[in-house]
Amino acid sequence: MTEENDNEKGLTFRDEILGKYHKILFDPEMDPKDLNEELADILIMHAEIRDILKKKPNKWKVEDFKKAAEILGKYFSDWEINKVLEAYAQEAWKNLDESLKSEIKEKYYSREEQSSEYDFTIDFDIHPFRISKTGIEKYYKYDRKDGQEVEGWEMVTCTPILIHSIGECVDDEAYMYQIKYRTVIGQEFSKWVTPEVLLTSSMKELVNLGLQFVDADQKNLKYYFKQLLGYAYQIPTEFTARTNGWKKENSIFITGSYAHMAQGRKEILALTEEIASAYEIKGNKKEWIENLTPLLEYDLIRLKCYATVAAMLIRFIGVKSFIVHNYYESSGLKSVSMQLASSLVGNPLELIKDADSTKVGIEKTLEYNTDTPIYFDETSNNEKFREAIYMIGNEQGKGRGNKEGGIDKAGKWKTVVQTTGEQPLTKANSTNTGQQIRVLEIFEGIPRLDSDYIETVKDTLENNYGLFLDEIVQTIFKRKDKLKQVYKNLTMFFDKSNTVFADRSKTYFVALAVGGFILEEIFEKNGIPTKDPHKVCNKYYQRVVIEDRTIPYYLRALDTTYSWHLRNKKFFEYSKELDPEEIFTYTRGPIELFGWITKDAIYYDPDKLHDYLVSKGFNFERVIQDWKNNNVLEPTMMKTDTGELRYKSWKKNTMINGQRVKGVKIPFTRLQEVLEIRDGEIYDIKNSDEMKIEEIHVSLIEACSKYLAENQKFKNVSYSPEDVADMFIRSEDRTELLMYGRDKIVKAFRTCKNRK
Structure with missing residues (x-):
């Protein structure tokens, strides 16, 4: 099967x-x-x-x-x-x-009955029943025909059983009961059962556990359990879980058989084998530190450790799930470095999965391990692994039928997935944009190290793991309400993004830096030499994103064009059908237009588009041809004598506000499909006057300089940095920069005004 x-x-x-x-x-x-x-x-x-x-x-x-x-x-x-x-x-x-x-x-074998671990007594009244080591009895009282009153206790079962604790599933609020019982041969056990086993006809399952009763006793036993549950508030409550991750409005974090809370960690019942044994704690932290600290000097390993922590916190910083893929030749310690990163929180042998799995298997791994790091080793063994990339970033699986005839809800997750292989995941010609923007491809290996040291590393990882889990989770608990601000602050250390692709990848590297922010604090407390996480992540951001040229030519050109549009939206005229009140039309007075916007497309002025793309190093003719071949632009077509449509021109005519214009038409639908742009990030007429095209993020200094350039009078000494900052803060299109706070904005304006 x-x-x-x-x-x-x-x-x-x-x-x-x-x-x-x-x-x-x-x-x-x-x-x-x-x-x-x-x-x-x-x-x-x-x-x-x-x-x-x-x-x-x-x-x-x-x-x-x-x-x-x-x-x-x-x-x-x-x-x-x-x-x-x-x-x-x-x-x-x-x-x-x-x-x-x-x-x-x-x-x-053949052990004599040990002294009872359970005395089978309870502190509350469950009349007409009582329980002891000898079993469960029911009180009776009646009048005989001769008028004499008879009372006493009758045995319901000689095998005592009680509800020891109530398990509340943190995933779906379903309940289970932990029963303690003694079998017919005197052995004592505990077992988790569903409510139906105690309160319905499914009770017969208890007989198979070694309890003794007949069908006629079931009515009394159901009543007995009902009486017990009347005191549910006095019975200890424990958590159970089917999946890892943040639960109960982020007040509980599940890792395998542990529930972490702000007050500490406690054991729980893991209901699925997938999560039961991965987050074990074994060994000695001192040995881990002594033997593995030299490897932490390598930035690649540091980055993987950051990714381990980032998986646990991206829910709080608003970053989508993504993949960190390390590919290199067969050497390079790819797998060992992954084992080290996973050993921070659990057992590498259990945490790291073989990438040679079906798409459904990968989906289930994601579903069970939300909010926790996921590792797949050697993607080279599975050519179809890349088919799961889009699903990973989409953070949702497929709904499937169940044996009851219904449909199970689609699994959801939020995580950072780490993978290794000898080949890249997304550089193939067949790889689509949706896959590319979800993966950070890192081509790097660790230099060849002494073989004896490598053996020491492997032995250390085999016997020492999970030793930092509690510290990591507790630090996240302490910082989780401020992680969004940490994320925004760390963004300042990364160069501005010039394209939508780069902007999305940048969010991933900033997320890794947030993970590093948490981890470096823990390393410092444990005497491990620290590094600046933003410097480590920036190094790979520059290499993987800014300097990357592997994205297909037509996609880079389209991405660059769309980003140019976002930065210069004031130079585009909106159709009155789209913008009847001229809320978004800034083109009053003498101004050179870059293009026009209708309800379903952008029309770029051919000359302006040509000049901009050429200035960015593109071959304009090749771009137009590639866009045409990939159905990015909508050309002008003409009918032949036979009624067939044939290509006429890459330019398209239309009427904008009573004026005939000719431009390069790119439909919004194609822009969304090709660049994987979400509805909230692109102009949509249905959203009325609340719609604004997001501007690409820029650094605070650059934004302040631009503001002064647009408002020359504020450069005058009569306007203090405080005055200009207040006007800047009140300007509607600067709200995304307010995260820096007034003091930093004032300081930035003081710097800009002092420049010669």
Whole structure:
């Protein structure tokens, strides 16, 4: 069965476990029960034994047998343990020394009943029931025919069971109950069950757990559990989770089996295997620091560490999900550097996924791991991985049918994905723009290092991980309300973007710098030499974005043209149909137009467009030809004698405000499709007078200089920097710069006014 089919059928975690661990032979006519079903319940609670049973039958070590017997011995009798070992490790068990077998059996098999961990008492009144170690009883009282009153207690079940805690799922507010119970042979267990197991006819499932009652007792037991739940407010509450990430209005952060809150961390029940064991904490922080600090001197590794932290906080800074792809030849320590970055928060072996997965498998990984870092190693092994790039950046999967006949909601996520490979993800000719703007491609490797040191690094990563998770999450908790401002402040350190592509990629690098801002604070507290995160990220921003020339020619030209338009919107005339009140038309008086805007297209003046593109180093004739071939511009067509439409000219005639104009027509729909521009970023007549085309971000100094150039009188000494700043702040089209605060704006104007 394929992974797609598994997910489309909406399999539960238990279904997944049964599918993976189903080796014990079962004959319904001979065997009293199916041990695969019993084992599944144990595996759900114990990730450690899941890992042991995954091993090949001949690869089990003595420690594996001891640990397996220790866990299974809490739930299974002797013959049941033997059945499990024979099914999963027959060869290794057969070859095990007899003295070791005896030691394991003596220690874990046939154990006498230990002193009860639970006394099965409660502090509230559940009349007419009472519970003790001996079972659950119900009070009775009636009058006999002779008038004598009879009262006493009748046994409902001799196997006591109570609700030990209530689990609240932070994903969908569904509830589960943790029951504590004693079986017919005196073993005591705990298990999470759904409410229907205690309150409906599904109660018969309890019999399979070793409790003793008959159908006639179910009515009393349902009433008993109802009475217990009447005191739900006195029963401890625990969290359960199906996915990682921020929950409960960002007051709880889930990583695997842990719930992080501002007050600290507590263990929870992870309901899916996907998240259960990845965020383990193991080893010694001192050893991690001593052995791995030399690698942190490499900016590439530093950047990957920043990406690990950035995944946990981009929700608070308004940045879309993106991919950091490190490609290089087979050497270069790509995988090792990824392991180091992931070891900050968890177990690299569990966190890093093989990129050779189906699109549905990738989607499920994203869904389960929202707000946490995601790693895919060796994308070169999966030529179709790039098909998932758009989905990753789109932050939403597909709705699928479930086994009940309904449709499960599409999964959603917010994250930073890190990938490695020997080839780039988005440089192929077939790669579309939507993929390119979602990936930061970094071609770099770590220089060859001493082989003994590399072995030390690998050993350190294998035995020391997850040691910074608590500090990272707690620092984010402390800073999360100010992260948006940190993001805006760090933006100042990055050169202005000249294109829409660069502007979007810039947001990703600023997000990485915010992750670095958090991580460097933690490094400093732990005695690790620090770096300036904005310098590290700026280095790659310059290399990957500003200096990149791999974007197709026609796309770079269109991106440059659109950005030119955004910076010079006052030089475009709007049609009266689009702008009847002339709210956006600034072209009054003698002014040289760059073009015209209608409700469905931009018409660029051919000469102005030619001069601008040539000034930017483009071949204008090639641009027009490429735009025509890629259906970017809408040409003038003519009918032939046979009625066919044929190309006539790349210029298009139209009427604008009663005047006939000829221009290069680019429909808004094509602009949106080709450049992946969202509706909120492009002019739309339906949004009335609230619509404004966003101007590209510029630095504060440049904005102040431009403002003084446009308002020459303010350069006079009669206007103080404070006066000019106040007028600047009140100007409607400067609101995006107010994040710097009045003091910095005043200082910027003082600098600009002092310039010769």
